[in-house]
Amino acid sequence: MVNGLKERFDKIEFIPYLVLGLALLILLLFIAYPLSKVLLNSFLNAGDVFSIQNLTLTNFSQFFSSSLYKSALMNTLLVGFLCVFFSCLLGIPMAYFLARTEMPFKTIFLTLGTLPLILPPFVGAYSWVLLFGRQGVVNFFLKEFFGFVLPDIYGAPGVVIAMTMSLYPFVFLLTYGALLSSDPYLEESATIMGASRWDLIRTVTLPLVTPSIAAGALIVFMRAVGNFGVPALLGGNFYVLPTLIHFQIVGFFNLHTAGAIAIVNISMVGLAILISQYVMAKRSYVTITGTTQGAQVSASKTLKWSGILFCSCVIFFSLLPHITVIVTSFTEGWSGTRYPTKFSFENYQRIFQIAKTPILNSLFLAITATLVATVIGTLLSYIAVRKQFHGKWILDLTVMLPFILPGIVVGVAILSGFSSGLIVLTGTWMIMVIGFFIRRMPYIFRSATASLSQIDLSVEEASAIAGASWGATFFRITLPLMAPGILAGAVICFSTLMGELSTTIILYSAGWKTITVAIIEYLFSATIGPAYALGTILIVLVLSAITLANRLLGRKMSQMFKMV
Amino acid sequence: MNQKRPITLSIQNLSKVFHGKTERVMAVDDISFHVSEGDLFTLLGPSGCGKTTTLRCLAGFEKPSNGNIRFLGRDFTTIPPFRRNIGMVFQSYALFPHMSIFDNVAYGLRMRKIPRREIEQRVNRIIQLVELEETQKRKPSELSGGQQQRIALARALVYEPKLLLLDEPLSNLDAKLRIYMREEIRRIQQKAKVTTIYVTHDQEEALAISDQIAVMSDGKIDQIGSPDEIYEKPQTIHVADFIGQANFLTCSLVKKNEESVILRFPSNETVLLDQNKKRTSACDHSKGLLFIRPERLEVTPVLGKANSLKGQVKRVLYLGSQVRYYIQIFQQSAPQEVLVDKNRRIKDVKEGDEVALIFNEEDTGLFPLE
Ligand SMILES: Nc1ncnc2c1ncn2[C@@H]1O[C@H](COP(=O)(O)OP(=O)(O)OP(=O)(O)O)[C@@H](O)[C@H]1O
Ligand SMILES: [Mg+2]
Secondary structure, eight states: OOOOOGGGGGGGOOOOHHHHHOOOOOOOOIIHHHHHHHHHTTTTTTTTOTTTTTTTHHHHHHHHHHHHHHHHHHHHHHHHHHHHHHHHHHHHHHHHHHHOOOOOOHHHHHHHHHHHSSOOOOHHHHHHHHHTTTTTTHHHHHHHHHHOOOOOOOTHHHHHHHHHHHHHHHHHHHHHHHHSSSHHHHHHHHHTTTOOHHHHHHIHHHHHHHHHOOOOOOOHHHHHHOOOOOHHHHHHOOHHHHHHHHHHHIOOOOHHHHHHHHHHHHHHHHHHHHEEEEEEEHHHOOOOSSOOOOOOOOOHHHHHHHHHHHHHHHHHHHHHHHHHHHHTTBBBOOOOOOSSBBBOOOOHHHHHHEEEHHHHHHHHHHHHHHHHHHHHHHHHHHHHHHHOOHHHHHHHHHHHHHHHSSSHHHHHHHHHHSSSSOOOOSSSHHHHHHHHHHHHHHHHHHHHHHHHHHOOHHHHHHHHHOOOOOOHHHHIIIHHHHHHHHHHHHHHHHHHHHOOTTTHHHHOOGGGHHHHHHHHHHHHTOOHHHHHHHHHHHHHHHHHHHHHHHHHHHHOHHHHHHTO | OOOTTTTTEEEEEEEEOOOOOOOEEEEEHHHHHEEEOEEEEEEOOHHHHHHHHHHHHHHTOOOSSSSEEEEEEEEOOTTTTGOEEEEEEOOOOOOOSOOOOOHHHHHHHHHTOOOHHHHHHHHHHHHHHOOOOTTTTOGGGGGGHHHHHHHHHHHHTTOOOOOOOESTTTTTTTTTHHHHHHHHHHHHHHTOOEEEEEEOOOHHHHHHHHHHEEEEEEEEEEEEEOOHHHHOOOOHHHHHHHHSOOOEEEEEEEEOOSSSSEEEOOOOOEEETTTTTTTOOOOTTTTEEEEOGGGOOOOEEEEOTTTEEEEEEEEEEESSSOEEEEEEEEEEESEEEEEEEEOOTTOOOOOOOOEEEEEGGGEEEEOOOO
């Protein structure tokens, strides 16, 4: 009879511990070490070595002495809060209309409302200039027919508009999800007690979804204060912390001042997290019910038509920049007229001569980083869910930390960690892959964790008791069952890495320009045609990846972003 | 009836403590038992009494805090689950959702690197045994609850484990199917001649299926015995109460000597019990509870017999297969209700009637209080 009872090998299984060790090593080397170096740098003068006497606050003192720093700090906060405000203004009503009225084409609205999350914001940002800038189409006509022009788009207005239009879906999707899952009976009982529709929204509906709105607002704020591309393109003299960091790195290669700015930038995010936690803790109600019945959907015609109008407008304006990108990429310059007249493939011919490398670079870097992040993110999530050990929260925290750090800060951290000292990687593709991996691994970790916690532990135990070692169980049972979640995470990871700019802009070197760097360089030199042709290629690549994954998984796009 | 068989599994002083955030939970508290080869041994007890934890210690998913487990003479505690050669059926069945029924059942054989041809034969044979030949190509989600349950059993038995563990395998099935499936399990277990540990909180199921039963409460074993012993001769109030229906009549012990015990009830009625049969540690004048099963009581309209108690019929409940009488005794002093089960209505006894309750002393038990 079979009994593989070789007592010799019956020691504890070592593979899980090996994986755990590897994971800790990666977290220490690529997250903890670079971040602590940033922290250390920010308290040292350039050129000084670490010692207690050398610690200084000079790098921070500029926030009190320099007006540039002071205004950049205020501007960043301003952008953050305005983006949150406007995102709520657009996202909450849109969620309400979709969840609570009899609007037609809900799926289409939902998908189009999710799109801005996948499309890199800076690619479309410049379109606002083309459309609403001094020389833009809109002003051209306004002047022609009405004799006045819009205020300058450069500076705060442009930055806030462009960011809001690409970030509002976070508020929209989270609020929508909460509205769909909240207990219908609560609203019904309020109605029975005599609440009008507006009373109902004010007293029951909105308070119940406040935690979700707060969660969405937090993400918007974190993205807004950490974004580099949009203020770089539309800011002009309007500096924010990420552009200031870039200025320090590219202008002076001063990791110390950049580190100090990064620390301030991180504290902003930290503060926002604290505030939102406070809001959520004060207003967290359990609204899960056993009923599958949805909430009352209003049959009001007025509400329905306001919904269609509102949602169409929001979606139109949020996608307009990208539509402009695609349309413009097929035109031959706008000179002479204020709008495109002649269509051709000239821009594409040009970029295939001069910009093939960035496309290939981007593909190589994004795919490599996605593969690494997938393997490690999956193993880490397995350990986090299935293994019991002390200090587990450290693992969770370290894995999720890059998720809340602004992209440019991650760039600064990796650069600080690997431009001098033990490991020097500056100028290589590896430093970029590390940066990418660190930033996006949380996506895989989260989505793998979500699908792993759906798997009944006893399924794995059944495999073990049937004679499967840890490895056999993992590869034959656990991994196949986790696969959909991992795939979804990997696709999001890949797509967002293709459009990644904030980390790239700090870490790239001449030989490793990415498609996004090429785009922004073209845009800085106002070479719109090739920039938009590359932008279109990027949009097409990203959309195809997502669509393919949706097909494979049989999910809707809005569902894929549930976990982000 | 199985005394002749050798012991294969022996658990000695097994304990398991869980360290929660604030308190420690003594899930299993120093239990010992021995299982003979080929027996179906049941762990029976209310929810949270530590049955699953005991089973998981046997499987190796929990590391015992104390004690040892020996199976076929070997120390089990240091062997990881996948080398223990155990079959296990989980409460949720835990079939692999992404594999066909065939692959599910073949899994353990593949892990043992059995040649393909043999795998096919053995899987076919076991699927025949559980009578589900036609489902081989389906996925688990395309099977009914009862079918899934049988496949889980087949999967656990196909590699001929020396020990089979079953954790409430029937709790997800409806009442009729449970009765059918418990007989199936018994039939298959007998045919496979596999030593089996069966966990359930359903006492009827335990009585029907087991060779031996261990009744548990609060992490401890109260009594181990055959179904008959457990039902007829419970050794603690908890066991008597947990298994089936039980009447406990308050009484005090007035006199005890070598041959007999005299019990006095609150109504001042007395009965005489034969001391040989009713060993009790209680001493004179101590309080006690007289235990007797409802179906062992006789009811008669004729009053005044020896060793009988006077009562009044309060309610008659017709349940189809039996008729239940609620009879109030000790009416003047400390009224107490007694259940009597009969398989048909008793002649001349209606609600409100004065009756006499008669019992056989072999059917009773005496539990001292304090
Ligand atoms: N992993 C754990 N951590 C802490 N306490 C636990 C753990 N598993 C079980 N317990 C506790 O141990 C006790 C026994 O649990 P166990 O699951 O063995 O009960 P059971 O007899 O199988 O109950 P049921 O019939 O409800 O399945 C319970 O009080 C339970 O709360
Ligand atoms: Mg249990």
